[in-house]
Amino acid sequence: MGFCCGSKVPELRVVVIGSIAANKSEVIQQIVESQTPDDPHETKVSVGCCTAKASGCPVNIEGCDMVLFDPPGLCDPNCTEDVMKQIQRCVTKSARHVFLFVLEIGRYTRGQRKMVESIKSTFGEGVTENMIIVFKGTVPKHERRDIREAVAEEKDLLSFFVDCNERFLEFYEDEPKQFAVRKIKLHIDDIIKESQGTCYSHKMMMTAQSPAEGNEKLSLPVKICLLMGIWLGAGIGFFLFGKDFLEAGGVFGGGLGGIAGMVSSAMSKRIKDRI
Numbered sequence: 241m242g243f244c245c246g247s248k249v250p251e252l253r254v255v256v257i258g259s260i261a262a263n264k265s266e267v268i269q270q271i272v273e274s275q276t277p278d279d280p281h282e283t284k285v286s287v288g289c290c291t292a293k294a295s296g297c298p299v300n301i302e303g304c305d306m307v308l309f310d311p312p313g314l315c316d317p318n319c320t321e322d323v324m325k326q327i328q329r330c331v332t333k334s335a336r337h338v339f340l341f342v343l344e345i346g347r348y349t350r351g352q353r354k355m356v357e358s359i360k361s362t363f364g365e366g367v368t369e370n371m372i373i374v375f376k377g378t379v380p381k382h383e384r385r386d387i388r389e390a391v392a393e394e395k396d397l398l399s400f401f402v403d404c405n406e407r408f409l410e411f412y413e414d415e416p417k418q419f420a421v422r423k424i425k426l427h428i429d430d431i432i433k434e435s436q437g438t439c440y441s442h443k444m445m446m447t448a449q450s451p452a453e454g455n456e457k458l459s460l461p462v463k464i465c466l467l468m469g470i471w472l473g474a475g476i477g478f479f480l481f482g483k484d485f486l487e488a489g490g491v492f493g494g495g496l497g498g499i500a501g502m503v504s505s506a507m508s509k510r511i512k513d514r515i
Contacts, residue, residue: 258342345377364448
């Protein structure tokens with residue numbers, strides 16, 4: 241059985257993210273309208289149901305079932321954190337996930353760079369390996385440049401482009417959309433194949449968040465106890481045995497202090513959890 245289709249494989253979720261100005265809903269609309277002919281979902285779905293709070297839009301593209309999610313656009317300084325949480329809700333334990341990142345052609349602003357950094361910090365560096373860049377634009381045909389040349393001129397965009405394994409497609413309003421949708425499907429097939437069918441998982445998101453949370457909770461008490469242990473151990477070593485035991489006392493005291501810090505952090509967490 242293939243990695244994409246069949247009742248025994250987890251649901252495939254395609255989460256469409258991007259800036260508010262990119263009008264990513266138009267990309268979703270074209271995917272919905274380009275479903276496999278005579279598919280039972282074809283006349284039943286609409287872009288309106290593709291929200292992070294809803295169950296998403298089930299579609300079938302060339303025999304592959306997937307569910308589209310359209311969380312609110314990013315780059316709004318008043319709701320970025322809330323929007324990121326809504327994107328996180330699209331990632332569940334029972335599904336595998338692919339991301340479409342919609343960018344305006346010719347624009348890679350400071351806000352968009354921050355958006356990429358925020359996505360990486362929230363979902364981990366591995367998220368880009370399961371991401372497709374959709375360059376969306378309205379540039380007249382005679383003024384269009386080769387995307388790879390334009391990307392190469394922008395250092396940060398080039399880095400992001402490479403992180404996504406150079407998976408991209410161009411989405412112009414005056415060109416047939418069926419070709420672009422087909423390219424999305426081919427890229428998704430590649431991601432599924434390269435990941436052995438797992439794509440991006442809920443476990444990957446949890447792993448990305450755990451180290452940061454752990455460092456934040458443990459670093460302060462451990463450092464305090466470690467420093468106190470070093471000074472106290474060094475002082476006792478010098479007072480009892482002279483300067484020859486100053487360094488040894490500091491090392492011994494620092495070790496005990498570090499252990500005490502970790503124990504106190506663990507006890508504090510357990511108490512908080514009970515409360």
